């Protein structure tokens with residue numbers, strides 16, 4: 001196929017190390033724990049592992065606050081463990097991509113320590129402002145002002161995330177060179193790519209002016225895809241990843257498909273993680289403003305990305321990650337139809353054009369968790385949200401905020417991976433750092449592998465199909481039934497091969513009329529999420545969350 005690339009044909013599996021597998025009983029997942037499960041990942045059939053940060057860090061934001069880019073956090077293990085993981089993966093023809101967090105460091109990184117102490121060499125490594133008050137009105141993604149006062153230097157510094165995550169000053173050439181050198185250091189170790197954390201926040205408007213635009217996060221105008229972002233990205237690619245055969249995934253906030261074309265493709269990144277479809281079940285006030293799923297909105301967004309990147313570019317496909325709730329709870333049904341809806345979402349994920357990303361536990365249909373007490377919350381973002389909500393007049397008690405936390409908190413995907421029905425779901429012999437989801441006795445890897453009808457086996461089958469048929473990977477996408485409010489249907493075509501995909505996103509029973517399923521040649525049903533799926537016909541009846549893939 002024209003434009004073929006290994007990373008287009010790959011399936012990515014995201015490992016959140018802290019919650020994957022703990023081998024020494026301290027309640028924290030570790031690198032030896034991942035090594036122990038490499039065969040599990042190979043059995044599932046995934047090709048690439050994206051590892052969330054494992055670097056030295058005070059863990060104010062679970063490792064997205066890096067204190068040393070070239071060291072492994074002792075709770076995760078040693079550099080030797082990391083080397084061994086890479087080797088074990090490569091031995092099985094699997095690859096490893098690392099998280100690159102260079103919009104900010106930890107305030108415990110040596111650069112920041114020196115910068116705050118006034119070491120001239122590091123003076124301009126961060127955004128310092130010598131003002132009496134906060135230098136501007138920008139907000140942090142985790143709530144409150146993006147500025148904090150530092151006593152040692154007697155100045156304010158910028159942090160778009162937690163106050164322990166000061167933003168690096170990319171205007172400073174020395175900062176860029178240090179970052180590129182660190183990236184080359186990892187590339188030379190033989191990694192297969194990077195996932196680049198909030199990479200489009202690295203450029204800020206000169207002079208750091210107040211934001212005057214209404215209706216979006218305050219400051220966004222001046223730091224989302226800022227004036228020099230494209231130039232910095234080009235420099236980064238030329239100096240580092242452009243010289244290696246690697247996969248690059250940029251996480252970009254507030255980027256639409258049209259803008260994405262500027263960053264993805266030849267001389268750019270392989271693909272990018274966007275947020276547009278993460279807003280199809282929220283109201284105007286953002287992530288904590290819970291609304292019901294707008295399927296027509298989802299169709300519009302997905303179709304736009306599929307069509308816009310079809311010829312030049314590539315899509316990253318995901319329904320969940322460590323920052324989002326569990327996909328089955330959010331877009332499916334996590335009780336009566338857990339199994340069916342988890343399989344339906346998998347059908348959807350694997351039949352769009354792009355590289356599918358599976359977040360750990362998704363392959364067994366893991367669900368959102370309950371947070372009965374606010375003390376069970378671990379994530380800084382959710383903790384700040386609860387605190388601010390209770391400070392405001394809108395809520396009186398945690399009980400009132402709780403449903404929102406349970407629906408949206410990032411902790412939902414950070415609960416321990418459920419391996420078996422034994423203590424702590426087989427994750428740890430000790431006390432896990434975050435509570436185990438109560439459903440682990442039924443939802444776990446062991447049970448799923450024993451049951452041929454499980455979500456796990458369905459993922460396996462889809463991975464096999466995608467590997468066997470190029471049309472899954474490279475086929476052109478056409479939306480069918482554009483105005484249907486409950487069924488998402490589309491066609492994929494490559495040369496003589498054609499796939500017809502139908503996914504019922506709701507718990508209703510309904511019939512659809514699809515002329516593509518009638519005609520001279522009767523299409524063959526490749527796979528469906530109900531056992532007793534009938535032979536195809538022009539009119540098809542769909543059960544709750546039913547999904548089918550036909551091939552012609």
Ligand code: TEU
Nearest residue numbers: 061064101141161197198253287323410
């Ligand atoms: O996420 C960026 C990001 O946009 C999220 O913080 C988002 O605002 C929030 O999760 C929505 O609920 C990346 C990492 O994936 C995240 O884990 C980090 O906390 C963040 O950057 C800072 O490094």
Ligand code: CA
Nearest residue numbers: 022024028030
């Ligand atoms: Ca451990």
